[in-house]
Amino acid sequence: MDNSFPKNNLTNEVFAYWIPRLVADGVDINDILSVHSVATNWPEWSKAWSEIGNRYYLLAKEMQSEGHDISAGETLIRASLAYHCSQIVAFHSQEDKKAMQALKAKTYQKAAPLLAPPLERIEVSFKNHKIPGYLRLPRSLENLAACVLLVPGLDSTKEDFHTIGDICVKRGLACFSFDGPGQGEFRQHLPLAEGYEECIQAIFDAISSHPKIDPLRIGTLGRSLGGYFVMRAAAKNPQIAATVVFGGAFDLEDFSTMPKMIRDGFCYATGGKTDSEARTLMGASSLIDCIDKVKKPVLIVHGKLDAIFNWKQAIKLSNSLPGVSTLVMDDNGVHCCHNNAFQYRTKMIDWLANVLKKDQGL
Amino acid sequence: MDNSFPKNNLTNEVFAYWIPRLVADGVDINDILSVHSVATNWPEWSKAWSEIGNRYYLLAKEMQSEGHDISAGETLIRASLAYHCSQIVAFHSQEDKKAMQALKAKTYQKAAPLLAPPLERIEVSFKNHKIPGYLRLPRSLENLAACVLLVPGLDSTKEDFHTIGDICVKRGLACFSFDGPGQGEFRQHLPLAEGYEECIQAIFDAISSHPKIDPLRIGTLGRSLGGYFVMRAAAKNPQIAATVVFGGAFDLEDFSTMPKMIRDGFCYATGGKTDSEARTLMGASSLIDCIDKVKKPVLIVHGKLDAIFNWKQAIKLSNSLPGVSTLVMDDNGVHCCHNNAFQYRTKMIDWLANVLKKDQGL
The missing domain is CATH 3.40.50.1820 (Alpha/Beta hydrolase fold, catalytic domain)
Structure with missing residues (x-):
């Protein structure tokens, strides 16, 4: 299975399809560009997204500890979406895909009570x-x-x-x-x-x-x-x-x-x-x-x-x-x-x- | 004055500075990519943005005529932001810059009463x-x-x-x-x-x-x-x-x-x-x-x-x-x-x- 995708080409799959789709669903373009700058194939894309998810997760914890629940909730939504991106193409490993799916769902569930309403x-x-x-x-x-x-x-x-x-x-x-x-x-x-x-x-x-x-x-x-x-x-x-x-x-x-x-x-x-x-x-x-x-x-x-x-x-x-x-x-x-x-x-x-x-x- | 900017290069000015800035202020990445695909210099960038602004403006009118005020308001905000993009670099023509500034302000003013609240x-x-x-x-x-x-x-x-x-x-x-x-x-x-x-x-x-x-x-x-x-x-x-x-x-x-x-x-x-x-x-x-x-x-x-x-x-x-x-x-x-x-x-x-x-x- 060829997991590679072309780089630095605005007409490639990442730009033509994934940017609009992911942004429409709430993913930050800055995160997409940052993943695109490091990932040369889908497994690397998965890994880069899970790291972004972890970063948002930690940021949300910090916000919550400071009493900023709405911000923490919004940040957990971002973490969940990053885990979503991580798993969405991860057909190279069903185990990774399942684990990331579970993390995506669990993180969203943590966000739910913090949002207003x-x-x-x-x-x-x-x-x-x-x-x-x-x-x-x-x-x-x-x-x-x-x-x-x-x-x-x-x-x-x-x-x-x-x-x-x-x-x-x-x-x-x-x-x-x-x-x-x-x-x-x-x-x-x-x-x-x-x-x-x-x-x-x-x-x-x-x-x-x-x-x-x-x-x-x-x-x-x-x-x-x-x-x-x-x-x-x-x-x-x-x-x-x-x-x-x-x-x-x-x-x-x-x-x-x-x-x-x-x-x-x-x-x-x-x-x-x-x-x-x-x-x-x-x-x-x-x-x-x-x-x-x-x-x-x-x-x-x-x-x-x-x-x-x-x-x-x-x-x-x-x-x-x-x-x-x-x-x-x-x-x-x-x-x-x-x-x-x-x-x-x-x-x-x-x-x-x-x-x-x-x-x-x- | 050299108005050109490099094309199809993720590290160029458009990607490194303008994408994050404009998106943070509410501009749609799809519009930025579409402008980037046609514009080879700042005057062309200005023109492409004014066209996007006009398109949103017409869409907003249509939404309003169908009774969808909130959507019309949000679409006018997008039109105003597109006019904003059009004028922001338009130092090549003070007249164009002024006209686009005025349109940006007027369009935002039309959006204001439609938004909720x-x-x-x-x-x-x-x-x-x-x-x-x-x-x-x-x-x-x-x-x-x-x-x-x-x-x-x-x-x-x-x-x-x-x-x-x-x-x-x-x-x-x-x-x-x-x-x-x-x-x-x-x-x-x-x-x-x-x-x-x-x-x-x-x-x-x-x-x-x-x-x-x-x-x-x-x-x-x-x-x-x-x-x-x-x-x-x-x-x-x-x-x-x-x-x-x-x-x-x-x-x-x-x-x-x-x-x-x-x-x-x-x-x-x-x-x-x-x-x-x-x-x-x-x-x-x-x-x-x-x-x-x-x-x-x-x-x-x-x-x-x-x-x-x-x-x-x-x-x-x-x-x-x-x-x-x-x-x-x-x-x-x-x-x-x-x-x-x-x-x-x-x-x-x-x-x-x-x-x-x-x-x-x-």
């Missing part, structure tokens, strides 16, 4: 296990809040939704981010597989009964592969009031031409030993069997330069939802439009705020 | 003119708020303090940012000159009498050259409860060895036609005459790699304040430690929050 950790029962997640409520809460369930993708987790969570709560929406089968903390309990939407249903049921959430105004936002599963969830649960597909897919038709790192991700998440085993474990993986059951509004945001889920996936999805969907295609957008994150993330949350407001008849 | 524009009388500024109050306000007066540097303005303002209000501090003599909107009324601290006094008097501000808990934070003037203000006004010098100076001893762009900045702000005329208009520019009058706590944050105000300026300042000052020197820090902005900006505001809390005897 604090994040509420909620564990939802699912198939004899507990799905871990965080509920965030808007500051000014009149009556019950509308809520967005944030559904991660193949190699993303609840922690990488922190900045999207910020956008939600600023606009008066609650949000709940979690790790499902094959993702983050929960991967040790259940692997990724066709049927993931059952966990979205379990979360919908739990969040619907939260005393501060309006069960009639719950939407979902699925990132990347999560965008496929939120559609399945919408087809099975007409109570879901709105769905956003954020760089998602109609099916896995492009599997064999996806970047190697993505197919490695499918192996890691499903537990498959080879690409073909992983693909088999994913089952049919097409919306063809259920898409006609979706009756509530769907927003599809996709980048025409997406190298993981081809833009034609978004067209296929949109065409399967006549009268129900709105398609926003960014001609210059990479996967999930990370290189134009501000515009499209804002658009998605504003759209949800509108639809979920209307749903209540306001 | 909105910024309150306050104009303070000073020498028959009005100093424009914005007051931001923390969301949860019990009794009167402590407040930080944010004093810009040579070529910075109230708009570039937006992210530092965010840090303040999140930690329960109000803040007031403004343009003084030679800066932003106010430059057309009065040039930069020795004696700038009189305007800090006028602002102190106005903010002290605001119904939501505690006059006994007002501090200042001076950025770059503003760090010199907040010290003069502290020497003359013992009511100022705390002072932060953020990449500031004791005197202008290093004037002749400063980067050309900084000396151009002194000419622009003072109205001097040559470096030597600008230096003359700055007067004595040393704290030697007043430093011994400062009795309230001072925090000095400086980068050892500062290419504008040498780190020895910070040592000189600290040594002149025995028992009063705390010096934080970042061994890897450039001017204002922009390349380590999160850590030091957080530290400065946490320090102010602590000192201003203590001052009230809480």
Whole structure:
């Protein structure tokens, strides 16, 4: 396996894809540039990020000991994101990847109570296990809040939704981010597989009964592969009031031409030993069997330069939802439009705020 | 005048200094990279930024027409920052620089009422003119708020303090940012000159009498050259409860060895036609005459790699304040430690929050 990447070239993978993606999720560009200046391959990248995570962790301890809880919380979020960066490409060592994932989750959990307002950790029962997640409520809460369930993708987790969570709560929406089968903390309990939407249903049921959430105004936002599963969830649960597909897919038709790192991700998440085993474990993986059951509004945001889920996936999805969907295609957008994150993330949350407001008849 | 800059080199000026500085002040790295990919000299950089500003401006209009005021406000802040980037190096055309400055200020003013909470524009009388500024109050306000007066540097303005303002209000501090003599909107009324601290006094008097501000808990934070003037203000006004010098100076001893762009900045702000005329208009520019009058706590944050105000300026300042000052020197820090902005900006505001809390005897 060739772990190297080209250096000092603005058009290389690190700059063209990782800078926008990581910065959009809350990573400091100064840290990315500093890692890029020392790392010549992915294992070195992993190591450099874990060192940045450790530095933020120590800084947070110092801040907390001086009584600066909000700063300590924000610094722990940075530590968690650095551990996230460390593990995200670490397919060269499953052990390292698991250890860094665990550290990322633990560090985020330490940050949660320090933030203002604090994040509420909620564990939802699912198939004899507990799905871990965080509920965030808007500051000014009149009556019950509308809520967005944030559904991660193949190699993303609840922690990488922190900045999207910020956008939600600023606009008066609650949000709940979690790790499902094959993702983050929960991967040790259940692997990724066709049927993931059952966990979205379990979360919908739990969040619907939260005393501060309006069960009639719950939407979902699925990132990347999560965008496929939120559609399945919408087809099975007409109570879901709105769905956003954020760089998602109609099916896995492009599997064999996806970047190697993505197919490695499918192996890691499903537990498959080879690409073909992983693909088999994913089952049919097409919306063809259920898409006609979706009756509530769907927003599809996709980048025409997406190298993981081809833009034609978004067209296929949109065409399967006549009268129900709105398609926003960014001609210059990479996967999930990370290189134009501000515009499209804002658009998605504003759209949800509108639809979920209307749903209540306001 | 050679306006070119080297391309595609991570160690060049754009990457080493401008990326950290602009990102710290709220500019999107995607926009910086996109400008860098097209601009081969400073006039092209200016033009590319003004185009990005126009794009955000139109996007904000669209958001506002759809009823998304918070998003429109945040997008106008981005437009204003893009105009800021456009003018910041535009010494090749004073007319362009002035026009972009005006657009930057006007766009920020349009954003102010849309943000949640909105910024309150306050104009303070000073020498028959009005100093424009914005007051931001923390969301949860019990009794009167402590407040930080944010004093810009040579070529910075109230708009570039937006992210530092965010840090303040999140930690329960109000803040007031403004343009003084030679800066932003106010430059057309009065040039930069020795004696700038009189305007800090006028602002102190106005903010002290605001119904939501505690006059006994007002501090200042001076950025770059503003760090010199907040010290003069502290020497003359013992009511100022705390002072932060953020990449500031004791005197202008290093004037002749400063980067050309900084000396151009002194000419622009003072109205001097040559470096030597600008230096003359700055007067004595040393704290030697007043430093011994400062009795309230001072925090000095400086980068050892500062290419504008040498780190020895910070040592000189600290040594002149025995028992009063705390010096934080970042061994890897450039001017204002922009390349380590999160850590030091957080530290400065946490320090102010602590000192201003203590001052009230809480």
